[in-house]
Amino acid sequence: MTAMTSDVPPALVLPKWIAPVLLLAFAYGVVPLIGSSYLFEAILLPFLALGLAGVGLNILTGYAGQVSLGSAAFMAAGAFAAYNFNLRVEGLPLVGSIVLAGFVAAAIGIVFGLPSLRLRGFYLAVSTLAAQFFVQWALTKFSWFSNNSASGVIDAPRLSIAGFALDGAVGRYLFALTVVSILTFLAYRLVSSQTGRNFIAIRDNETAARIIGIPVLKTKLLAFAISSFIIGVAGVIWAFAYLRTVEPDGFDLDRSFQILFIVIIGGLASIRGAFFGAALIVVFPLALSRLGGFLLGDVFDSGVLDMSQRIVLGALIILFLILEPDGLVALWDRVRRRLLFARQST
């Protein structure tokens, strides 16, 4: 339950932990048995990576109110940092590389979060583009980051945890699922903690927050750090578990916007929302390509698909902003409440 939706009367809701536990049991116990490799490779892996990135951005933008247009930069930072830790630090376990990569992304997040101490709103949003362009440039320009490979391409190392190889589709799925679950759980804890409430306070009224003694500057930088940490780890999953081969250009401005769209469509200031949004963003192009191919046949080539995808995505954003500003998660809650209500009254 998030701060924005906590107005639901408690009587109607099951204990909070039941739904996530059932979901996890299904994700661990059932999905690996019945899922096809297409499901893992094309849907679940990008869903998990983007959902986690959405959680990270939501902490910064949805909760702490600092708009960032540079999320992909932190994904890239995480991915390339993990690659280099894994490559250059002898005997460092995979988990160690991931955690360290998260810290590298967090450090970069703090640096590019510094303007937030002075700037607000649009001025800040634009200044986060500096992170986007600088990181992408640095990773392309200095081949050290990609171990001197051509145009900065890196290949993911073999994934194994405590001797278990996780290289198959199911293995990578379980690896991603585990990392995402742990970080999402911690994110839930965070947003309902004192720190999370401080984030919301700064978002809703910065002057009042300062006057009641919330350390505004420190808290903003903390939001940048935590958010970048999570997005950085999402980048590791994107690179190591999903694509296996990435280049800096894969983390471009469009990727940043994609993550922002996930947050808007899913619901600002909602952890669940990030996954709702990610599901839509991952599934809708696939559905659109099927549908387009079915309806228009050969006319619907990849160029047309690409363009119509942009149009539909843009339209979706605007429609959500106009009709459902609290996102899919609000829509979902409303539908669920209506269903519950209908069941009770029959």
Place this chain on the structure above:
Amino acid sequence: MITDFDYQFFIEVLVGGLLSGVMYSLVAIGFVLIYKTSGVLNFAQGALLLFAALTFVSLVERGVPFALALVATFAIMVAIGIAIERTVLRPLTNKPPITLFMATLGLSYIIEGAAQLIWGTQVHGLDLGIEDVPLEVGGVLISQFDIFAAVAAAAMVLLLSLFFRYTRIGLSFRAVADDQFAALAVGLRLPLIWSTVWAAAGLVALVAGLLWGARLGVQFSLSLVVLKALPVLVLGGFDSILGAIVGGLLIGASEKLAEVYIGDYFGGGIESWFAYVVALVFLLIRPSGLFGQKLVERV
């Protein structure tokens, strides 16, 4: 090193930078127009610019005479501007500015997609009939095209300021920019004014689109020139046309100088982020920006 400093070369670089700065200002002015009246940072400005250039080129390639194509494109841009105002921004009146910004982000996706769906994705050359041969002015070589672009930009700024100074609707615009609430209270017709402003932004997009298109070729990446205008806006303020002009000149000049004189130390290609760093460093030193825009909220 100091003694062989080539002043003539330095001035050439500087002038080239200033002139390309004019091109940045051109895009930035489109933002300012919208921002001043409706408080929206219109990210779709770049997409509009692409749409204008693409439409114009495609019309010309299909045999439409130059002047007619220009008028037709302008009409289309005005129609699009008004349509945007009606369908997207009006339902979002009174929403937080950042929501409006995201709506224009969605808008830019729609326009970019539509532009290429309608006119195709291939790169078009755009010839405005200006030869890009260097011209010698006082011993300094300057691109003829750059001068043309600067003159066109200046003419457009002049036109806009005359419009806003001497026409009734222009005066209303200034009233709205000063205080939307008061303007509403005294009975100015906001929707008409907004439509006019979006139409004006369409004109700016057309001019900027043609000039940038002639320089870079008309293609998808044209819409990315917004990314050049944004640091200009951070520097000059989102609500100041003068800021957009001076900011553009500053950024253009410093970017070119940096590229030529220190770019090699970074391995080149620094223009993707340098403008942002200039803007941020400037704001760190002088938080109120070039012309003291209001960054402080009232309590």
Place this chain on the structure above:
Amino acid sequence: MPLASYALGVMEASVYAPEVFARGLPASLRVEAQPEDRTTAVPAADAAAPLLSLQGIGLSFGGVVALAEIDLSVRPGEIRAIIGPNGAGKSSLINVISGVYRADRGHVRLDGASYAQVPTQRLAHLGVARTFQNLALFKGLSVLDNVASGLAYKVRSNFAGQLLGIGRSRGEQRDFLSRADQILEFLDLTAIRHRLVGTLPYGLQKRVELARALVAQPRLLLLDEPMAGMTAGEKSEMAAFVRAARDRFATTVVLIEHDVGVVMGLSDCIAVLDYGRKIADATPDEVRNDQRVIDAYLGVASNDEALSVNEGRAGI
């Protein structure tokens, strides 16, 4: 701490009798409140040493003088009203006291320490809390969380501890919530503690803001038009809460208000501003009869009702 003995729990009952304050307390019941002559030296008695004093405060915005040569001295436990027409500089004064603005001239003395600009970030630690003219609540948080956030300055646990629920964070959290709950009960807000503040009616939001300011038990409470935009009933209720809060927590109150009627009944002392200058500073009765005040602020109106109509929202 000399304040502690002042008024703890003096008049619990007053909460339940708001109508008394709406009409104004009879002078005999009022906590003694002699107008203070600001030019004389501070009295030797400890209890009378001012908690807050302003010395020669001047402030202007781009040539427009908002405050000029303002001196003010507020004793512990006092309820001090600052009134004046729109644009008289009342809000500017509160903003100077709370450090939101930096005065061009003069000093703010808080509890013995003197500041050119009061450090806003340390305000809560100095025992100062305030409310805002236009609500400044955190609308994405519940009533309880809003009020608990008034204790945020005391947080000593770090976010990692809060995340894992270890170290200080648990006890701290429990303490904050129970203190917030006490204040909610005190201000009769318990029934709505889980509502999002954004969904509450205006009058209740004002009261939640008061609760957020009170939860830290500040020694100095600054209220910027706490009753603006309220109905008469809500106003008298709010006045009762302000007085009860003073009595219960020994809080010194400085409040800005338009409604002269409410102020007369509530305050021990009233300072009147006009065009950024202080033109009077005395007991309600004296202010009521002060010719300069009548000329400047009360204008031609002859009774309190007529005055309270003037409720613009401008102000500097």
